[in-house]
Amino acid sequence: MPEFLAAAALVILAVTAVALFRVLRSRVAAERMMAVQLLGTGGAGALLLLGAASGSPATIDVALLLALFAAFACVAFVLDPAEPAGEDSPEEQP
Amino acid sequence: MMVLLDLALAAWLLALALHVVMERNERSAIIAFLALGLLLGLVWVRLAAPDVALTEIAIGGGGTGILLLRAEAALRGRGKHEEGATRGGKLAVAAGCAVISAGLGFAVLALASPAPTLAPAASDAIAATGLGNPVTAVLLAYRALDTLLEKVVVLLALVGIWSLAPDGIWGGAPEVAPAAVPGPLAWLARILPPFGVVIGVYMFWVGADAPGGTFQAGTVLAAMWLLVIMAGLLPPPDAASPALRLVLVGGPALFLAIAFLGFIVADGFLAYPEGFAKPLIVAIEAALTLSVAAALAMLVAGPARKAPAR
Numbered sequence: 515m516p517e518f519l520a521a522a523a524l525v526i527l528a529v530t531a532v533a534l535f536r537v538l539r540s541r542v543a544a545e546r547m548m549a550v551q552l553l554g555t556g557g558a559g560a561l562l563l564l565g566a567a568s569g570s571p572a573t574i575d576v577a578l579l580l581a582l583f584a585a586f587a588c589v590a591f592v593l594d595p596a597e598p599a600g601e602d603s604p605e606e607q608p
Numbered sequence: 609m610m611v612l613l614d615l616a617l618a619a620w621l622l623a624l625a626l627h628v629v630m631e632r633n634e635r636s637a638i639i640a641f642l643a644l645g646l647l648l649g650l651v652w653v654r655l656a657a658p659d660v661a662l663t664e665i666a667i668g669g670g671g672t673g674i675l676l677l678r679a680e681a682a683l684r685g686r687g688k689h690e691e692g693a694t695r696g697g698k699l700a701v702a703a704g705c706a707v708i709s710a711g712l713g714f715a716v717l718a719l720a721s722p723a724p725t726l727a728p729a730a731s732d733a734i735a736a737t738g739l740g741n742p743v744t745a746v747l748l749a750y751r752a753l754d755t756l757l758e759k760v761v762v763l764l765a766l767v768g769i770w771s772l773a774p775d776g777i778w779g780g781a782p783e784v785a786p787a788a789v790p791g792p793l794a795w796l797a798r799i800l801p802p803f804g805v806v807i808g809v810y811m812f813w814v815g816a817d818a819p820g821g822t823f824q825a826g827t828v829l830a831a832m833w834l835l836v837i838m839a840g841l842l843p844p845p846d847a848a849s850p851a852l853r854l855v856l857v858g859g860p861a862l863f864l865a866i867a868f869l870g871f872i873v874a875d876g877f878l879a880y881p882e883g884f885a886k887p888l889i890v891a892i893e894a895a896l897t898l899s900v901a902a903a904l905a906m907l908v909a910g911p912a913r914k915a916p917a918r
């Protein structure tokens with residue numbers, strides 16, 4: 515069972531990694547920010563699986579904190595007084 | 609399977625680090641750096657260091673990101689025309705970094721195996737403290753002096769930042785909220801802190817017996833406080849405010865008081881009386897958590913920008 519859970523965590527991490535680099539290379543700033551959200555979701559999922567695989571409850575606390583700070587990271591994006599509204603709209607590709 | 613997982617994590621970490629360095633747009637690089645901090649948390653879990661993982665996620669995903677983005681916003685437009693480094697300069701920096709990385713890698717590979725360890729001694733004596741988390745036992749019992757000095761250093765750093773304020777507005781409040789608070793930020797600042805505060809208190813409480821503790825809890829609380837201040841829901845406190853200064857000094861002061869009490873009721877400085885170690889440690893941790901939270905939030909908020917309200 516632990517082997518299966520670790521394999522599932524590996525699959526989730528691999529998918530998250532591929533998606534992360536695709537999103538990080540996006541030309542739209544909001545999409546780049548979603549990379550952190552993606553890592554929060556994928557990382558928390560992988561951590562929960564690893565925690566179950568290794569039987570260490572502390573891993574679940576790490577997943578909790580990862581989810582919290584991934585959400586908190588949105589702030590960093592919203593908080594930018596110098597950012598003119600719609601800066602990215604001309605860059606957006608249809 | 610675990611080896612495969614570790615290899616994948618290491619490759620991912622390297623690729624993300626390269627991306628951070630190669631990215632031309634500063635803000636995109638900072639966002640990728642935030643992701644790198646969160647990913648490092650996963651790596652620390654695989655290295656069986658959940659305490660470090662919690663700290664890394666809280667610092668790397670919380671304070672650092674805001675600090676860097678605010679610095680970038682402050683620098684933008686100023687000195688943008690002067691191109692930083694030439695190609696040769698960049699190559700020199702890359703070579704220097706490569707040498708340091710190679711040296712570190714060599715040093716880690718050259719470590720004695722098995723490494724000399726005090727872990728068994730730390731675990732054997734843990735019953736005397738009544739704690740369940742050996743990391744907390746090291747931080748607040750065996751090596752409490754280091755922790756005490758460390759908290760004082762945080763305060764000194766804050767004094768250093770505050771000193772950057774001009775004379776006229778000394779003791780005033782920092783300016784953190786943007787002129788017009790975006791709607792999503794105000795919404796997030798109402799939704800997230802209730803969860804964050806509960807998680808922060810939980811981190812503090814669980815620290816005695818499981819990974820977690822003062823610093824992790826303080827970082828979470830600091831992030832939540834900053835979020836509320838940044839959304840303009842609460843005004844940032846004046847540096848001269850007595851309540852703020854009491855919270856800042858409270859943790860280290862209580863720590864020092866209990867340390868000196870050790871001369872009377874126990875064997876000496878920083879010694880806990882038998883049977884009372886755990887309640888005393890939890891009391892110190894509670895006060896320190898608040899001090900760390902206030903200090904970290906004020907460190908990120910920066911020096912005063914407004915004259916104090918009198």
